[in-house]
Amino acid sequence: MKFLRKQIDKVKPFFDKGGKYEKFGPAFAGFETFLYVPNHTTSKGAHIRDGVDLKRVMMIVVLALLPALIFGTWNIGYQNMGDGHSFWEYFSFGGIRILPMIIISYGVGLGIEFAYAVFRGHSVNEGYLVTGLLIPMIMPIDMPLWMLTISVVFAVIIGKEAFGGTGMNILNPALVARAFALFSYAPFMSGSTVWVADSVVDGVSGETVLGVLAANNIPTTSVYDMFMGFMPGSIGETSVLMILIGAAFLLFTGMASWRIMLSSLIGASIMGFVFNLIGSDTNELFNYPWWKHLLVGGFAFGIVFMATDPVTAAQTTKGKWIYGFLIGIFAILIRIINPTLPEGMMMAILLMNVFAPTIDHYVIESNIKKRKKRLQKIKA
Amino acid sequence: MSKDIRIKKGLTIKLKGKAQQKLSSVSRSNTFVIKPSNFYGIIPKMIVKVGEKVQVGDIVFYAKHNDQIKFTSPVSGVVKEIIRGARRKILSIEITAEAKDTYKDFGTKTPNKLTVPLVKELLLESGCWAYIKQRPYDIIANPDEQPKAIFISAYATAPLSADINFTLSGKENEFQTGIEVLSKLTEGNVHLSVDSKNSSFFNDVQGVSLHKVSGKHPAGNVGVHISRVDPVNVGEKVWVVQPQDVVVIGKLFLTGKYDPTKIIALAGSQVEDPQYYTVIQGAQIKDIVKGRLVNEKNRIISGNPLSGEAVTERDTIGFYDNLITVLPEGDHYTFFGWMPFFGNDKFSMSRTFFSFLTPNKEYKLDTNFNGEDRAMVVTGEMEKVMPIDIYPMQLLKATLVGDIEKMENLGIYEVAPEDFALIDFVSSSKIEAQDIIRQGIDLMIKEVG
Numbered sequence: 001m002k003f004l005r006k007q008i009d010k011v012k013p014f015f016d017k018g019g020k021y022e023k024f025g026p027a028f029a030g031f032e033t034f035l036y037v038p039n040h041t042t043s044k045g046a047h048i049r050d051g052v053d054l055k056r057v058m059m060i061v062v063l064a065l066l067p068a069l070i071f072g073t074w075n076i077g078y079q080n081m082g083d084g085h086s087f088w089e090y091f092s093f094g095g096i097r098i099l100p101m102i103i104i105s106y107g108v109g110l111g112i113e114f115a116y117a118v119f120r121g122h123s124v125n126e127g128y129l130v131t132g133l134l135i136p137m138i139m140p141i142d143m144p145l146w147m148l149t150i151s152v153v154f155a156v157i158i159g160k161e162a163f164g165g166t167g168m169n170i171l172n173p174a175l176v177a178r179a180f181a182l183f184s185y186a187p188f189m190s191g192s193t194v195w196v197a198d199s200v201v202d203g204v205s206g207e208t209v210l211g212v213l214a215a216n217n218i219p220t221t222s223v224y225d226m227f228m229g230f231m232p233g234s235i236g237e238t239s240v241l242m243i244l245i246g247a248a249f250l251l252f253t254g255m256a257s258w259r260i261m262l263s264s265l266i267g268a269s270i271m272g273f274v275f276n277l278i279g280s281d282t283n284e285l286f287n288y289p290w291w292k293h294l295l296v297g298g299f300a301f302g303i304v305f306m307a308t309d310p311v312t313a314a315q316t317t318k319g320k321w322i323y324g325f326l327i328g329i330f331a332i333l334i335r336i337i338n339p340t341l342p343e344g345m346m347m348a349i350l351l352m353n354v355f356a357p358t359i360d361h362y363v364i365e366s367n368i369k370k371r372k373k374r375l376q377k378i379k380a
Numbered sequence: 381m382s383k384d385i386r387i388k389k390g391l392t393i394k395l396k397g398k399a400q401q402k403l404s405s406v407s408r409s410n411t412f413v414i415k416p417s418n419f420y421g422i423i424p425k426m427i428v429k430v431g432e433k434v435q436v437g438d439i440v441f442y443a444k445h446n447d448q449i450k451f452t453s454p455v456s457g458v459v460k461e462i463i464r465g466a467r468r469k470i471l472s473i474e475i476t477a478e479a480k481d482t483y484k485d486f487g488t489k490t491p492n493k494l495t496v497p498l499v500k501e502l503l504l505e506s507g508c509w510a511y512i513k514q515r516p517y518d519i520i521a522n523p524d525e526q527p528k529a530i531f532i533s534a535y536a537t538a539p540l541s542a543d544i545n546f547t548l549s550g551k552e553n554e555f556q557t558g559i560e561v562l563s564k565l566t567e568g569n570v571h572l573s574v575d576s577k578n579s580s581f582f583n584d585v586q587g588v589s590l591h592k593v594s595g596k597h598p599a600g601n602v603g604v605h606i607s608r609v610d611p612v613n614v615g616e617k618v619w620v621v622q623p624q625d626v627v628v629i630g631k632l633f634l635t636g637k638y639d640p641t642k643i644i645a646l647a648g649s650q651v652e653d654p655q656y657y658t659v660i661q662g663a664q665i666k667d668i669v670k671g672r673l674v675n676e677k678n679r680i681i682s683g684n685p686l687s688g689e690a691v692t693e694r695d696t697i698g699f700y701d702n703l704i705t706v707l708p709e710g711d712h713y714t715f716f717g718w719m720p721f722f723g724n725d726k727f728s729m730s731r732t733f734f735s736f737l738t739p740n741k742e743y744k745l746d747t748n749f750n751g752e753d754r755a756m757v758v759t760g761e762m763e764k765v766m767p768i769d770i771y772p773m774q775l776l777k778a779t780l781v782g783d784i785e786k787m788e789n790l791g792i793y794e795v796a797p798e799d800f801a802l803i804d805f806v807s808s809s810k811i812e813a814q815d816i817i818r819q820g821i822d823l824m825i826k827e828v829g
Contacts, residue, residue, distance in 0.1 A: 005713060033752060037717030040749035041710050045814040046686045046804035047679060048393070048539075048707065051726030051733055053751025055718035057758055057808050060732055063720060123752060167755025167809070253720075253731045257760060315759040315773060364771055368789040375613040 008032055026117035030124030058129040060255045064246035065133055065305065071242040072235035073098050076141050079196040079206065079232050094141075097197055098235060101136035101148055108149050109135075112156045116165065127166030127173075127311070128156070134174035134305060137236030138298065138346075139181065140194040147185050151177040171353045172312045175346050182346075190342065195232035206232040209296040210335065214342040216284045226295040237301040240294075247304040256308040259317065260324035264303040267328020268294060275336050285336040293332055302345035303327065312353040316363040323359055327352045385573065385608050387595025389767040391729050391802055393539040395685065396742045397706075399645035401546050402655040412455040412662035413696035414440060414473040419451070419510055421519045421825065424470050432459050437484035437506055437638035440473060448523050452507030454640045454662040456482045472695070475662070483637040491560040491633050499564045503629065506638040510699065511625035512565075515606060515618045516793035517821050527619040529568035529610050532559075534582055534623045535575045535593045537600035538684035538801075542645035542702045544623050545581045546656065551627045556585060558630030562621060563587050573605045597686075598767065603799045607768040612793045624702050644697060648685070648706040649744040650674045659697065665704070666693035673706055679747050681705040686801035687814060710748025718751070726750065729761065729806045754809040762813075765802035768794060772803055776813055779820035784827055792820055 014020045015028035032038070033055075042049060076097055077090030109132045117124045135152060159176030160169045182189045196206030209231060212219040221231050229239025237243075250256035272290025280286035293299065307313060307327050314323035327348045334344025341347065416424040424441035428434060434453040443449040457477040465471045486506050491499060500523050503509045514521040521527070534544045548555060563570045569589045574582045576592035591609065593599050602620045612618050621629075624642050631639050640661035647654040650673050659668060665680055681688040682698040685705050689698060697704055717723055724734045727743045735741070762772040770791035778786035800813035807813065 005715075036713040036715055037751060038749070039711045039713050040752065041679075041747040042749055045812045046801050047681055047688065047690065047705075047747050048395075048685045048745040048805065049748070049750045049810065050730070050806045050808070051723065051728040051735075051750050052730045052806075052808045053718055053810065054754045054757060054808055055751065056720055056732050057730075059718060059720050123754075125754060127757065165755065167757045255730065255732075255758075310759040311757055313759070316771060317760070317763060320760075360774075364774055364790070367769070367771060367791075370769075371613075371789065371791060374611065378613055378616075 027114045054126045058126040060253050061130045064249045067242040067245045068236045071239045076197050105135045106132040108152045109156050116161050125166035131173045135177045138178050138234045141197045142194050151181040154180045172309050208233050210342040213285045237298040240300045243300045243304050257320050259320040260308050261303050263321045263324030264328040267325040268332050271329045271332035297343045298345040306349050314356040314359045316360050319359045319363045385591050385593045387599035387767045390596030391765050392596040394742045395539045396649040396744045397647050397651050397654045399647040399654045405658045406668050409663040409667040412475045412477050416470050418699040428459050430459050435482050435484045448504050486636045488636045489633045506632050508629050513620050518796035521619050527566050527617045530562050530566050530570045530619045531602050532572045533602040535600040537597035540647040541684050547643040554627045554630035557633050558626035561629050603796050604767050644702045646704050650678045650706040662696050677709040678706050679709050687798040708746040710746030756809050758808045761806050762803045776816050779816050
């Protein structure tokens with residue numbers, strides 16, 4: 001490793017201030033700090049610092065995504081080929097299809113991030129490490145790669161960099177990519193043929209549970225299959241079990257808000273339960289048991305990996321409760337009574353992303369009021 | 381009257397090299413130093429010139445904004461040098477010490493028999509006024525004002541901090557007298573907060589309202605106690621004094637001498653035999669640490685590792701500090717240092733290191749930044765270490781944009797930089813919270829006063 005360090009130190013002066021390639025300094029620093037946590041020492045404030053940094057935080061989230069990703073890759077093969085094949089056959093079938101998506105997502109997204117860093121002269125932020133993996137995981141597997149490319153470009157430039165980059169964006173960039181793709185290329189993003197690889201060619205039926213319900217039929221998928229994830233859907237979203245493993249990891253390491261996850265769960269349960277009570281003869285979704293709503297579609301994936309994005313979620317503790325609760329409510333509400341979208345999770349999160357600052361505003365306002373009241377009491 | 385304060389939020393950082401309860405003295409320094417930067421916001425106006433002779437308690441300089449506030453010599457000797465920096469700013473004043481101190485006599489006094497103006501005058505003339513700081517702003521108190529209460533925190537929770545029961549032992553009388561002096565200065569209470577588990581020294585202190593405090597750091601910060609007992613509102617002032625300084629004030633009234641001798645801890649993983657020393661304020665760092673450190677690239681900090689100030693060997697221990705921490709410098713690269721669950725010699729509040737398995741281990745932390753500064757991304761981590769009823773992230777953001785009304789609303793008056801020290805530590809985006817709050821306070825002083 002000393003050899004590598006020596007090589008880096010040799011070329012580093014070219015990228016430092018006054019060096020030949022000064023302009024590309026941020027990009028060089030991006031690579032250098034990827035390899036080595038730099039030798040910076042504290043210059044003001046606390047002299048010692050916690051070992052955690054943003055790279056570590058983002059890597060934790062990536063690790064948490066891996067169970068769902070690995071299962072999703074396997075499931076692509078399983079959904080296409082059906083029973084009777086080995087794990088590796090399924091996995092390689094899926095791997096061949098998902099790998100290009102991941103490469104494109106990271107390549108294009110990080111390319112733009114580096115370009116922005118160079119042009120704007122700021123350091124490369126780590127936020128895209130997570131976004132870049134999330135995007136392929138919430139897309140249909142048969143999506144043409146050029147569509148994915150354009151969605152990524154849109155998400156990174158309009159969804160994130162336009163606001164100032166990581167930490168400043170209002171909407172979750174991965175969901176921006178998905179929303180963009182959904183509205184731009186609807187035939188490729190919904191319907192009964194997109195959720196299983198090569199379903200048109202191979203004639204495999206690939207309707208999601210929610211798609212079946214939206215068509216007013218009763219789905220036949222068993223609860224076991226829904227929990228384990230043996231059903232069609234976006235790559236990452238199908239297996240509740242794998243998502244729960246990821247969630248447990250996130251909560252254990254303290255990297256995601258349990259308040260958001262729990263309150264979304266409560267919100268969705270209540271909303272589903274209310275619709276169960278109301279019932280309907282014309283809309284089968286009303287009658288779908290509330291607890292099954294939690295197992296299907298992107299709900300589990302959404303509350304664990306999307307709603308908890310700290311940048312776009314509410315930032316105050318009380319705000320997180322409200323934010324999560326409303327995501328749950330809206331996700332089920334959109335699912336059940338919106339005729340055009342079979343799944344409401346994406347819209348619910350994006351909607352609450354927009355309202356998160358408002359929620360925080362009122363939470364903070366109450367703290368301010370308390371302070372003013374205290375003052376009045378003293379004056380009186 | 382006693383009320384318990386239990387703090388739930390916070391983080392106790394266990395570091396290697398805690399001072400053993402053993403007391404030695406250091407050899408008397410040849411040169412003593414006064415650093416005006418110890419007194420935040422004070423611009424010194426010199427009274428003495430280079431070559432002039434001073435006694436202990438003679439005025440060296442006064443504050444430009446208020447000539448009542450005077451600063452006196454801790455030692456008798458000859459003014460050797462006035463070191464100036466850019467724009468002739470006075471960085472430090474060095475005094476060549478005589479072998480034995482001669483003291484200016486202020487006369488022994490009984491505080492209860494003096495009028496308030498006389499008490500104030502004695503404190504101001506002797507230089508003891510500088511020990512009294514005010515909240516908001518964490519600056520030296522204005523002698524023309526009257527605080528609604530005075531707070532003393534005798535509970536130190538910061539990493540490596542000196543055990544106050546030990547540093548004060550045997551000084552009950554001086555401490556009690558100091559309390560009597562302080563209670564003359566306010567019509568409100570003098571609040572003394574002590575460690576709920578170990579407060580033997582303070583059991584018999586009269587004339588205070590005693591609070592037993594428990595919890596993780598920053599449970600010992602006086603700002604936390606104020607927020608729990610009697611929070612600062614707009615326009616109100618609270619004064620704070622540190623226990624070892626109460627003793628100096630007490631000594632002044634009992635003996636008529638200004639005697640800034642104190643017991644300090646020399647601690648940290650780079651100290652060979654961490655223990656306590658008796659020093660006179662102003663003694664040079666080099667005389668305190670000489671031969672007592674591991675010979676590596678070290679950082680010497682006056683104060684605790686979270687909110688102390690880095691000093692050189694030519695400097696002195698901070699006026700308000702009773703701890704010198706020595707830590708290894710951390711200017712090294714770590715290969716793939718961000719990989720979760722690797723590099724477990726580091727300490728973290730998050731469970732992204734296996735260090736969470738060993739909560740009682742004492743860590744040898746260095747001054748590495750452990751990352752790079754970033755925009756604020758992760759939420760909730762600041763709140764975990766902020767027991768004061770404010771929204772730290774929102775206050776920091778309001779401060780960054782200089783929105784005075786918002787800062788006021790969000791509670792800038794209730795905080796001091798040291799209350800944000802743990803946020804410096806835990807922030808995964810490496811936010812310089814103490815620096816931001818300090819600048820915010822500067823802005824408030826300038827705009828609101």
